[in-house]
Amino acid sequence: MSEKNGSTEQKKEMVEFLLDGNKVSIPAGTNLIEAAAAAGVAIPHYCYHKDLSIAGNCRMCQVHIKGKPKLEIACNTIVQNGMEVQTQVSNPAVKSAQEATLEFILINHPLDCTVCDQSGHCKLQDYHYDYNAKPSRFIEEKIHKVKAEPLGPNVILDGERCIMCTRCIRFCDEVTGTSELGMINRGDRSVITVNEGKELNNALSGTVVDLCPVGALTHRNWRFNSRIWYTNQKDSICTGCSTGCNVKVAVRDNEVVHVKARYNENVNKEWMCDEGRYSFNNFTPKSRITSARVGSNEVELNKAIESFKPLKGQELLVFISPDLTLEEYWLLKKFLERDVQKFKSVLAHRERKLSDVEKILISPDYASNFRAAQLFGLCGENLEEEYLEALKSLREGSVENILIVGDRGILKQDLDVSIIAGISKCKVSIGLLADANSALCGPIQTIIPERTVLEKAGLMVNRKMRLQFMERLLDCPTTALPVWKIVNMAAAKLGVELVNCTNDRELTLRYIQSDSRLSGLKIGQLKEGGVSLTELHEGKHSRGQTSAGAV
Amino acid sequence: MGKHKQILFKNVHEAEQYTLVGYEKRAGYSIIKKVLSMDPVKVIDEVKASGLRGRGGAGFPTGLKWSFVPRNSGKPVYLLNNADESEPGTFKDRVLLEKDPHLCIEGMLIAAWALQSNWSCVYIRGEYGYPYERVNNAVKEAYKKGYLGENIFGSGFTHHMVVHRGAGAYICGEETGLIESLEGKKGQPRLKPPFPAVVGVYGCPTVVNNTETLAALPWIIENGAAAYKAIGTEKSPGTKLISASGHINKPGVYEIELGYPLLQFLEEECGGVWGGKKLKAIIPGGSSVPVLRADELEGVNMDYESLVQAGSLLGSGGFMVMDETTDMVDSVLNLAHFYTHESCGQCTPCREGGHWIQKIFHRINDGHGRAEDLALVESLSSQIAGHTICPFGEALVTPALSFIKKFPEEFTAKILAGSGPLKKTEENPGAELYQIGH
Numbered sequence: 001m002s003e004k005n006g007s008t009e010q011k012k013e014m015v016e017f018l019l020d021g022n023k024v025s026i027p028a029g030t031n032l033i034e035a036a037a038a039a040g041v042a043i044p045h046y047c048y049h050k051d052l053s054i055a056g057n058c059r060m061c062q063v064h065i066k067g068k069p070k071l072e073i074a075c076n077t078i079v080q081n082g083m084e085v086q087t088q089v090s091n092p093a094v095k096s097a098q099e100a101t102l103e104f105i106l107i108n109h110p111l112d113c114t115v116c117d118q119s120g121h122c123k124l125q126d127y128h129y130d131y132n133a134k135p136s137r138f139i140e141e142k143i144h145k146v147k148a149e150p151l152g153p154n155v156i157l158d159g160e161r162c163i164m165c166t167r168c169i170r171f172c173d174e175v176t177g178t179s180e181l182g183m184i185n186r187g188d189r190s191v192i193t194v195n196e197g198k199e200l201n202n203a204l205s206g207t208v209v210d211l212c213p214v215g216a217l218t219h220r221n222w223r224f225n226s227r228i229w230y231t232n233q234k235d236s237i238c239t240g241c242s243t244g245c246n247v248k249v250a251v252r253d254n255e256v257v258h259v260k261a262r263y264n265e266n267v268n269k270e271w272m273c274d275e276g277r278y279s280f281n282n283f284t285p286k287s288r289i290t291s292a293r294v295g296s297n298e299v300e301l302n303k304a305i306e307s308f309k310p311l312k313g314q315e316l317l318v319f320i321s322p323d324l325t326l327e328e329y330w331l332l333k334k335f336l337e338r339d340v341q342k343f344k345s346v347l348a349h350r351e352r353k354l355s356d357v358e359k360i361l362i363s364p365d366y367a368s369n370f371r372a373a374q375l376f377g378l379c380g381e382n383l384e385e386e387y388l389e390a391l392k393s394l395r396e397g398s399v400e401n402i403l404i405v406g407d408r409g410i411l412k413q414d415l416d417v418s419i420i421a422g423i424s425k426c427k428v429s430i431g432l433l434a435d436a437n438s439a440l441c442g443p444i445q446t447i448i449p450e451r452t453v454l455e456k457a458g459l460m461v462n463r464k465m466r467l468q469f470m471e472r473l474l475d476c477p478t479t480a481l482p483v484w485k486i487v488n489m490a491a492a493k494l495g496v497e498l499v500n501c502t503n504d505r506e507l508t509l510r511y512i513q514s515d516s517r518l519s520g521l522k523i524g525q526l527k528e529g530g531v532s533l534t535e536l537h538e539g540k541h542s543r544g545q546t547s548a549g550a551v
Numbered sequence: 552m553g554k555h556k557q558i559l560f561k562n563v564h565e566a567e568q569y570t571l572v573g574y575e576k577r578a579g580y581s582i583i584k585k586v587l588s589m590d591p592v593k594v595i596d597e598v599k600a601s602g603l604r605g606r607g608g609a610g611f612p613t614g615l616k617w618s619f620v621p622r623n624s625g626k627p628v629y630l631l632n633n634a635d636e637s638e639p640g641t642f643k644d645r646v647l648l649e650k651d652p653h654l655c656i657e658g659m660l661i662a663a664w665a666l667q668s669n670w671s672c673v674y675i676r677g678e679y680g681y682p683y684e685r686v687n688n689a690v691k692e693a694y695k696k697g698y699l700g701e702n703i704f705g706s707g708f709t710h711h712m713v714v715h716r717g718a719g720a721y722i723c724g725e726e727t728g729l730i731e732s733l734e735g736k737k738g739q740p741r742l743k744p745p746f747p748a749v750v751g752v753y754g755c756p757t758v759v760n761n762t763e764t765l766a767a768l769p770w771i772i773e774n775g776a777a778a779y780k781a782i783g784t785e786k787s788p789g790t791k792l793i794s795a796s797g798h799i800n801k802p803g804v805y806e807i808e809l810g811y812p813l814l815q816f817l818e819e820e821c822g823g824v825w826g827g828k829k830l831k832a833i834i835p836g837g838s839s840v841p842v843l844r845a846d847e848l849e850g851v852n853m854d855y856e857s858l859v860q861a862g863s864l865l866g867s868g869g870f871m872v873m874d875e876t877t878d879m880v881d882s883v884l885n886l887a888h889f890y891t892h893e894s895c896g897q898c899t900p901c902r903e904g905g906h907w908i909q910k911i912f913h914r915i916n917d918g919h920g921r922a923e924d925l926a927l928v929e930s931l932s933s934q935i936a937g938h939t940i941c942p943f944g945e946a947l948v949t950p951a952l953s954f955i956k957k958f959p960e961e962f963t964a965k966i967l968a969g970s971g972p973l974k975k976t977e978e979n980p981g982a983e984l985y986q987i988g989h
Contacts, residue, residue, distance in 0.1 A: 056742040057898045059938055070937045076742050100934035104903035137927060139972060140910040164896065183737065183896070186720070188906040190896030 017083040020090040032074035047165035048075035118215030120228035152200030162216035168208035236471040239368035240276030244462030285435035307446035308490040318345035321406025322367030325458025349383035371461035394422035468530035571692040574653035587706040594665035600776035602788040607761030619748035630671035635724040639838035640869030643792035644762040648682035652689035658765035677719040721893035726759035740941035783809035787854035797872035828874040836866025839946030841953035883954040918969030
């Protein structure tokens with residue numbers, strides 16, 4: 001995904017046109033659906049997607065353009081200077097053409113909303129209420145098509161619900177380039193299918209479910225999981241890698257039941273990788289550490305914090321998890337600098353190899369927030385090298401004091417016998433951990449329960465230096481604290497507390513205040529689109545302006 | 552037949568005309584030789600001046616179509632001979648392809664020179680096995696003789712021709728559907744703009760002409776635009792092949808001068824309605840033009856303007872005659888079935904609306920019609936026509952609407968005689984039709 005170049009946009013020529021009688025000014029080359037959306041008029045559509053080619057097959061976006069004999073489809077119309085456009089808002093013929101299209105779309109649709117996963121977030125339902133909401137005039141028997149046909153490991157098709165918008169086909173042709181999907185048969189027998197000898201198993205395959213405007217494509221993992229209206233949906237960031245894809249996560253009974261990509265033109269468009277999407281439930285360990293422990297005894301948290309005391313002025317090696325929030329890195333750095341002084345910190349990092357399709361979206365790491373750690377100098381540029389070197393010294397037994405911040409402070413794959421032995425030899429070893437089954441639990445003397453990445457809110461910086469806000473998704477055991485609270489308590493124990501905050505949000509606001517470059521930024525802005533730190537640094541970003549939201 | 556100037560069919564009855572030897576015996580390939588020394592722009596001007604209109608159905612002026620092709624775009628220009636003749640009731644190109652394939656090739660070469668195109672393709676209907684063989688052989692012969700390939704007649708002009716068989720889809724006769732199909736994709740019309748003249752096959756400028764249109768070119772160049780213009784009417788010059796079928800004594804393909812009285816054509820060329828029966832209706836231009844009742848035919852001529860005035864179209868010249876015994880409900884059901892079957896399924900109104908209309912006709916024909924069904928068909932037709940990607944939407948609703956409008960009594964009679972829609976009952980659990988709310 002290329003970072004959008006802000007300067008070219010400003011240079012663009014503007015064109016003026018009349019939309020439902022109102023003058024609208026828009027950059028040249030904008031298509032009518034986008035232009036109208038920018039002016040606050042939502043032209044209904046199914047097949048159009050701003051990042052896919054124009055198919056023009058759903059016929060929902062018909063509008064009247066002065067001088068044209070027939071209604072035109074807005075998606076295939078580039079706004080011209082002086083164009084006079086009437087949408088459903090001002091032209092009854094347009095409205096009735098859209099109603100007619102919807103009527104046609106619905107005649108063969110099974111109308112099985114009662115058992116459909118899409119129900120509640122379905123554009124057929126939305127537009128039906130907006131445009132039709134009449135009993136059907138269709139009394140014939142509906143066409144029967146393929147039902148519950150798996151297209152690949154993650155996606156399943158209901159042919160009868162499909163409205164033939166071909167978004168899924170175009171996605172696999174144009175974005176992933178894998179061309180697994182096609183349409184066979186003609187007319188009302190048309191049906192989406194996988195091409196001969198293929199299955200829909202590319203790295204982004206789940207995205208077709210997000211793109212499907214109806215319930216034809218659904219996630220095999222999450223079928224019949226929950227009605228969407230029983231869930232709590234939150235806008236957050238995927239922490240699978242450092243791309244920082246924007247997501248909408250549905251949570252029910254403290255479990256992630258559905259993950260959808262959320263539009264961000266500068267990060268992930270509306271795409272998302274399967275690995276990130278389907279691993280949301282794995283971000284939280286099955287078995288949790290619920291109380292602090294020193295040696296083999298469960299202790300009060302306060303008592304466990306005492307273990308930080310001997311660290312003052314001592315040499316300390318800190319292994320840091322790459323998916324803490326920016327605020328946590330901020331306070332951790334402050335604490336280490338002020339109260340520990342002689343420390344060396346590394347961020348767990350392993351470069352991974354990516355296939356061509358994975359490269360479209362995925363970053364070659366599992367380190368969602370390493371950029372933030374770099375910002376505060378908690379790690380350098382050669383992440384993997386530094387990390388491996390630190391592991392080596394641990395193996396050699398030359399480490400005296402060790403602090404492991406987060407379950408992924410040392411990656412699971414690196415936890416071999418020699419590492420465990422190295423930790424055991426340390427004079428002081430403290431771990432801020434969540435997973436009760438982690439091999440780290442054995443050798444570490446002091447364990448303090450912390451929260452996982454889904455249980456806290458905060459700022460994330462992606463690989464391309466985009467600052468975004470991650471929402472808290474899940475509740476956690478009451479004894480588990482975010483890293484910043486533990487660090488704050490330790491700081492208090494060694495001197496005075498670093499910050500006087502009671503919750504994540506307060507801390508985020510405090511951080512934004514403390515960073516002069518960010519002054520004036522709102523959390524909402526960071527949630528919707530985020531801001532590029534590089535552009536902020538160069539003074540390019542205009543404050544108080546969020547990028548246009550997804551449709 | 553003597554009274555009509557024979558331009559396209561001049562030699563179709565000659566033996567061995569389909570071979571190169573036979574074709575050359577009657578001065579074949581002499582015109583292209585002359586054309587290759589002409590200024591291509593002059594050729595286009597000549598065709599423009601002749602007033603030749605596309606014979607595929609739309610009747611768009613051929614010379615004008617050619618002039619839309621950008622000169623010096625830096626891309627190759629493709630010429631496509633649309634021989635995907637599949638309109639029900641139309642079978643005229645077949646005769647040309649079968650009996651005089653070299654005439655088609657020579658016509659294509661003339662068009663190719665005018666457009667400065669080095670590549671062309673005959674896209675021939677999949678079901679046309681025999682014509683395909685004839686054309687394919689003719690192309691091979693022409694290559695052998697050097698009439699195709701490099702440096703034709705020593706002019707330095709290169710032209711390559713491919714014969715491509717369709718896979719049996721009606722919609723591939725629509726020019727952008729044809730282009731998609733030729734590119735190896737599913738035959739589905741493209742969004743316009745851009746038009747094929749600018750972005751066609753493989754993104755290059757492309758002209759798609761009907762076989763009959765191309766076959767008229769040698770005569771026009773040989774005899775001049777004025778001579779062509781002198782035939783037919785002012786706005787519809789030249790001759791047209793008419794495929795006559797249905798309840799007539801002499802079905803067949805006839806070349807007539809445009810402007811010829813329709814009833815005279817029926818009586819003299821077609822030999823009148825068979826078995827001494829009375830005439831009921833005629834579809835004059837292929838299945839997708841409006842039907843005309845017997846009492847509407849007085850004074851109507853076979854040309855573009857006169858038929859429009861009569862409320863129909865010349866279309867591709869599929870002249871279908873129905874006698875008094877014809878069941879109009881059954882007939883329109885037959886057509887509706889065809890269009891439902893052939894809809895490409897790409898855009899909503901045609902895909903969904905077409906089969907809905909077919910099902911309604913089916914129900915009426917089976918005696919399960921409702922009083923409101925005719926109004927429903929009209930309403931659905933207005934929801935389809937003008938709202939689709941390609942003209943198939945109009946083609947689909949035109950017969951439906953015109954049959955209902957011209958023969959309402961036959962539909963009403965079937966509805967009144969019927970038992971109404973079937974309802975799902977315990978005795979009849981398999982009923983296909985049921986009424987919501989009853």
